[in-house]
Amino acid sequence: MGTEWMADGLCREYSPETFFPRDGMGVIVAQRICAECPVKAPCLEYALSNRVDHGVWGGTSERERRRILRAHRLARLPSSHT
Ligand code: SF4
DSSP states (O other): OOOOGGGGGGGGGSSSSGGGOOOHHHHHHHHHHHHHHHHHHHHHHHHHHHHOOOSTTBEEEEHHHHHHHHHHHHSSOOOOTT
């Protein structure tokens, strides 16, 4: 996946630390910016496919991305009911 979308990210107008918050309040601040961002979807896709551990990407926290990846893995598991 390319990174052309990054040029349109709203985070370019903020300091990088904004998207690497130290606490929950900082996460909320970053997520509010992401909510208005025109490239939120490719940003999240990029973070998920590259297993980006740190920071807020595509409006998701580190914990939320771990949860999404776990759900994806579980969805790919063969069903035990067959
Ligand atoms: S979704 Fe958030 S982290 Fe991603 S490019 Fe937009 S503002 Fe930046």
